[in-house]
Amino acid sequence: MANKTALVVSAxxxxxxxxxxxxxxxxxxxxxxxxxxxxxxxxxxxxxKLWKQEGMTLEKVKTERRKEAENAASALGVTDxxxxxxxxxxxxxxxxAKYKLVDVIRKVQPAFMLSHSQYDPYNTDHMYATRIALExxxxxxxxxxxxxxxxxxxxxxxxxxxxxTEQMGWKPDTFxxxxxxxxxxxxxxxxxxxxxxxWDYYTNVAENRGNHFRRNSGGQAGGRPAKYAEGFQSVFxxxxxxx
Ligand SMILES: [Zn+2]
Numbered sequence: 216m217a218n219k220t221a222l223v224v225s226a227x228x229x230x231x232x233x234x235x236x237x238x239x240x241x242x243x244x245x246x247x248x249x250x251x252x253x254x255x256x257x258x259x260x261x262x263x264k265l266w267k268q269e270g271m272t273l274e275k276v277k278t279e280r281r282k283e284a285e286n287a288a289s290a291l292g293v294t295d296x297x298x299x300x301x302x303x304x305x306x307x308x309x310x311x312a313k314y315k316l317v318d319v320i321r322k323v324q325p326a327f328m329l330s331h332s333q334y335d336p337y338n339t340d341h342m343y344a345t346r347i348a349l350e351x352x353x354x355x356x357x358x359x360x361x362x363x364x365x366x367x368x369x370x371x372x373x374x375x376x377x378x379x380t381e382q383m384g385w386k387p388d389t390f391x392x393x394x395x396x397x398x399x400x401x402x403x404x405x406x407x408x409x410x411x412x413x414w415d416y417y418t419n420v421a422e423n424r425g426n427h428f429r430r431n432s433g434g435q436a437g438g439r440p441a442k443y444a445e446g447f448q449s450v451f452x453x454x455x456x457x458x
Pocket of ligand 1: 226227230257261338341
């Protein structure tokens with residue numbers, strides 16, 4: 216039987232590392248094939264350190280960002296990383312680009328998807344990426360789109376943790392213990408040479424979410440001793456036979 220699969224839709228090429236690198240590494244270890252789509256390199260808006268170097272050009276920044284993302288992806292064990300190179304600040308997708316993402320979704324047939332918070336006034340590319348992920352998920356479910364292809368079921372869309380959490384209206388309902396793969400996530404984080412100022416920040420976030428994991432898994436009355444975790448907000452309800 217084919218492996219289970221998951222799909223990450225990342226607005227810029229480093230976002231998947233900070234926000235769901237643990238989830239990626241953990242599911243790869245569980246035998247999932249994880250595909251990451253980077254809609255842009257974040258070459259204009261998220262590469263300040265590179266732009267401060269002498270003689271920098273857009274092409275050089277993109278090449279550098281691609282290298283960093285590929286290194287991070289291999290540290291996490293990502294099965295497949297795809298760069299759509301659609302430009303950032305602002306990120307925009309025309310209909311053809313949306314169909315390209317729909318093709319990926321249908322091909323991957325993810326058991327679950329991951330993308331950004333639905334609101335982000337600091338970074339509209341992020342919330343736009345989620346809108347696109349939802350729109351393309353919907354198109355991938357439509358029997359009338361490229362009839363004859365396998366249509367998509369109903370994978371959960373998990374929204375990963377944004378920067379400046381409280382400003383985004385993001386509220387986690389799921390905590391994932393990533394302690395066993397923390398070393399991989401930290402190694403992936405350290406591939407992001409252009410954003411060194413975020414390395415310790417996202418280590419702190421993982422420790423704080425580890426605390427929430429411990430508290431919500433039973434606290435001192437038998438909770439799991441998770442040291443690092445990632446939080447997610449799910450968009451769709453779960454369908455269950457038992458609570
Ligand atoms: Zn970003």
